[in-house]
Amino acid sequence: MIKGKKSLTLITGATSGIGLELARRLINTDDLVVIGRKEAHEVYAMLSDNIQYIQTDIANPVQAVDVVIAGLEKLDIQAIDRVIHCAGVGVYTSPDQETSEQIGHNVSVNLLFPVLLTKALASHVETAKGKVVLIGSVAHKGSPNMASYAASKAGLAGFARSLEAEWRDRIDVQVIHPGPTLTPMLEKAGYKVGKEGRFFLSPEAMAEEIIKVMATNKKSATIFIGAKIKSLFRRKQSA
Amino acid sequence: MKNWKHALVTGTGQGIGKALCQRLLDHDVKVTSIDRDPIIWTHSNQDKLLNHIELDLINSNSVNEIISELSSRKKLDLVIHNAGISATGKFEEIDPTAYENVLKLNTLFPMQLSASLMQNGLFAKNANLAFVSSLSHTTGYPGASVYGASKDAIAIYAKSVRKPFAAQGVSVLSVFPGPVRTDHAQRHAPKGADASKRMPPEELASRILKAASANKKVLYPGAAAQSARILGKIAPNLMTNMMRKIIYDKLDRPVW
Ligand SMILES: NC(=O)c1ccc[n+]([C@@H]2O[C@H](COP(=O)([O-])OP(=O)(O)OC[C@H]3O[C@@H](n4cnc5c(N)ncnc54)[C@H](OP(=O)(O)O)[C@@H]3O)[C@@H](O)[C@H]2O)c1
Numbered sequence: 001m002i003k004g005k006k007s008l009t010l011i012t013g014a015t016s017g018i019g020l021e022l023a024r025r026l027i028n029t030d031d032l033v034v035i036g037r038k039e040a041h042e043v044y045a046m047l048s049d050n051i052q053y054i055q056t057d058i059a060n061p062v063q064a065v066d067v068v069i070a071g072l073e074k075l076d077i078q079a080i081d082r083v084i085h086c087a088g089v090g091v092y093t094s095p096d097q098e099t100s101e102q103i104g105h106n107v108s109v110n111l112l113f114p115v116l117l118t119k120a121l122a123s124h125v126e127t128a129k130g131k132v133v134l135i136g137s138v139a140h141k142g143s144p145n146m147a148s149y150a151a152s153k154a155g156l157a158g159f160a161r162s163l164e165a166e167w168r169d170r171i172d173v174q175v176i177h178p179g180p181t182l183t184p185m186l187e188k189a190g191y192k193v194g195k196e197g198r199f200f201l202s203p204e205a206m207a208e209e210i211i212k213v214m215a216t217n218k219k220s221a222t223i224f225i226g227a228k229i230k231s232l233f234r235r236k237q238s239a
Numbered sequence: 240m241k242n243w244k245h246a247l248v249t250g251t252g253q254g255i256g257k258a259l260c261q262r263l264l265d266h267d268v269k270v271t272s273i274d275r276d277p278i279i280w281t282h283s284n285q286d287k288l289l290n291h292i293e294l295d296l297i298n299s300n301s302v303n304e305i306i307s308e309l310s311s312r313k314k315l316d317l318v319i320h321n322a323g324i325s326a327t328g329k330f331e332e333i334d335p336t337a338y339e340n341v342l343k344l345n346t347l348f349p350m351q352l353s354a355s356l357m358q359n360g361l362f363a364k365n366a367n368l369a370f371v372s373s374l375s376h377t378t379g380y381p382g383a384s385v386y387g388a389s390k391d392a393i394a395i396y397a398k399s400v401r402k403p404f405a406a407q408g409v410s411v412l413s414v415f416p417g418p419v420r421t422d423h424a425q426r427h428a429p430k431g432a433d434a435s436k437r438m439p440p441e442e443l444a445s446r447i448l449k450a451a452s453a454n455k456k457v458l459y460p461g462a463a464a465q466s467a468r469i470l471g472k473i474a475p476n477l478m479t480n481m482m483r484k485i486i487y488d489k490l491d492r493p494v495w
Contacts, residue, residue: 062339095400096357096407100302103350111392112342115385119338122331140395147399148350151392155346158376158391162384165479166330166487 008128010035010080010121012058012113013087015043017183018135021207022086023047033077035068035087058087059105061113065120072124079128082214083121085114085156086135090149092191103148110152115159122171131172133214134160138179138222146189153177157220164219176213179224181206205231241452244363245269245313249296249348250322252276254421255371258444259319264288269313273305274322296322297343302351306359314363317451318356320349320393321371325386327427327486328493337495338385345389350396353404362409367451369412370397374464376415377471379479382487383427401456410454412447417464419443429489436463 009030013019015038023032024047032051036043040053054071056064089109091102118132125132139146140153160175167173180186180200186193193200201209201223209223246263250256251272257280263270264284272278275295282289292308294301309315323345326337349370356362373390380387397413404411418424420437428434443460450458459468471478 062335065335095354095403098350098354099358100351100355103354104299104347107342107347107350107392111346111388112339115338115342115388116335119331119333119335142395142398144399144401144403147396147403148354150399151346151350151396154395155342155388155392158379159384159388161379161479162381162387163330165379165483166381166384 007081008033008077009082009084011084011086015046017185018178018181018203018206019086020046021203022084022210025207025211027051058113059108061108061116064113065116068117069120078124080121080124081128081130082133083125084133088135090146090185090189092145092189094145095147098148106148106152111155114156125171131174134175136175136177138177138224140177160220172217174214174218175220176210177222178206199228201228201231240266240448243268243317245315246317247271247315248319248321249273251278254423255419255440255443256321258440259321259447262444262448296348297340301348302355305352306355309361310359314361315356316363316366319369319447323371325383325423325427326495327383328490330384332493333495341385341389346392349393353400357407364408366409367412368404368409369414369447369451371414371416374415374417374467377468377478378475378482381483382490412451412455412458414447414458415464416443416460417467427494429486430491
C-alpha cells in the first residue's frame with residue numbers, strides 16, 4: 001500500500017465508462033483495489049501501476065467472490081473503507097426478444113454478484129467503519145426496452161433500501177442512480193444514440209457528481225438532468 | 240371468471256398456488272402445474288384437467304424443459320408466476336446459496352419463462368400473465384433484503400413489459416400480497432406473530448383470478464395491503480423503520 005494515502009476503496013467496473021472515470025479521480029485520494037475481467041497490463045495502462053488489481057469475471061458470481069476474497073487475503077487487506085459496485089451490463093431490446101442467456105447475464109452481473117460480494121465483504125467494511133456504494137440506474141423504475149436490466153437495478157435499489165435499514169449505525173449503504181451517460185455501455189447494449197444524446201452526461205461529469213454524492217450521507221440519490229445543466233453551464237464558463 | 244382454456248401456475252404444492260389450481264379446476268380450466276414436489280392434494284377434476292410437472296425451477300434448464308413440454312399442448316391463456324422462496328434473518332448469517340436460490344426462483348425464472356413463452360408463440364390471444372410480487376415492494380425489508388430485492392425486481396419487470404406485451408395481446412398483472420396464511424409465512428414470521436391477521440390463500444387466489452379476469456394491472460389485495468401501499472408512498476422511511484421494529488428486531492433465527 002502507498003504511504004500517506006488515507007482510505008482504501010475497492011471498485012468493480014473501473015475498466016470502462018463511469019467506473020473508469022471514478023477510479024481516475026479516486027486514485028488521487030485513495031488506495032485502490034480494482035476488480036475486473038480485463039488483463040492486468042491493460043488495466044495498469046489505463047489507470048496506474050499504483051493500484052491493486054484482482055482479475056475475475058463477475059458473470060460467474062460465486063466463483064468471482066471466491067477469487068476476490070483470495071486476492072484480498074494475498075494482499076493482506078482486512079479493512080475496506082469503501083466498496084463501489086459499478087460494474088454493470090444491459091441489453092437494449094424489446095422484452096419478447098430478450099434471451100434467457102441475456103436475462104441471466106444481467107441478473108448475475110448487476111444483482112447477484114453485488115449481493116454476494118456485499119455479504120463476503122461485510123466484516124472488512126465494518127472493521128473500517130466503511131461504506132458500500134451501489135451504482136443503480138434511473139431505469140430502476142421500469143423501462144420497456146431494458147426490462148430485465150431495469151428489474152436487476154430495481155433489485156439493487158431494493159436491496160440497498162433494506163440493507164441500509166438493517167445495517168444502520170454499523171455500515172453505511174448508499175445507492176446512486178445515474179441517468180443516461182455517454183459510455184461504451186450504450187453501444188454494447190445495442191442502443192444507437194440519436195439527438196437525445198445531447199441530454200446525456202459525459203462519464204467524466206457523471207463521475208464528478210458521483211464523487212460528490214458519495215461524500216454525503218444520502219441513502220439514495222439520482223443524478224440526471226440537474227447535473228447536465230450544471231455541466232453545460234461549466235463548459236460555457238470555461239469557453 | 241374469464242373463460243380460460245389452459246392455465247400455467249408455478250409453486251402449486253401448497254399455499255396460494257394450490258388454491259389457484261383448485262379454483263381453476265373448479266371452473267373446468269385445464270391446468271399445467273409446476274412444483275418441485277409431487278401434488279398431494281386432491282380435486283375431483285384433477286385426473287381430467289391437471290397436468291403436473293415435477294421440476295425444480297432453480298435448475299438452469301427448467302425453462303427449456305417447460306417450453307418443450309408445452310409446445311405439444313394447447314396455447315396458454317393464463318400464466319401465474321407464484322413460486323417463491325424467502326430467506327429471513329441477519330443479512331450476514333444467511334448462506335450465500337440461499338441468496339442465489341431466492342434470486343433465481345423469484346426473479347430470474349419468471350423473466351426467462353415469460354420471454355421464452357413470447358418467443359415461442361405459446362400465449363393464446365387475449366392471454367393474462369400475472370406476477371406475484373410482495374407487499375414488501377412498498378417498503379424496505381430489513382431482515383429479508385434479498386427476498387425484498389427479488390420481489391422489487393419482478394415488480395419492475397412486470398411494469399416494464401406491460402405495454403410491449405399488451406401490444407402482443409398479453410395483459411400483465413402485478414400482485415402485491417401482504418401476509419398470507421401459509422406454511423411459508425409461518426416459517427419466516429417472528430415468533431408469536433398473529434397468524435389470524437393473514438389472508439387465507441383461498442381468498443387471495445379468488446382475488447387474483449378476479450383481477451386477471453378484468454385485465455387489471457395491479458392488485459393490492461385487501462384493505463391492509465392498500466393502506467400499506469399508501470403509507471409506503473407517502474412515508475417510505477417511516478414504513479421501513481416500522482418493518483425493522485416489527486420484524487427485524489424480533490427475528491429469533493435465520494430461516495432459508
Ligand atoms: N451509461 C449509462 O447510460 C448508465 C446509466 C445508468 C446506470 N449506468 C450504470 O453505471 C455503471 C457503469 O456503466 P457504464 O456506462 O460505465 O458501462 P461500461 O462503460 O460498459 O462499463 C461497465 C464496466 O463493468 C464491467 N463489467 C461488465 N461485465 C463484467 C464482468 N462479467 N466481469 C467483470 N467486469 C464486468 C466492465 O468491464 P470491461 O471493461 O471488461 O467490459 C466495465 O468496467 C453500470 O452499473 C451501469 O448499469 C449506466
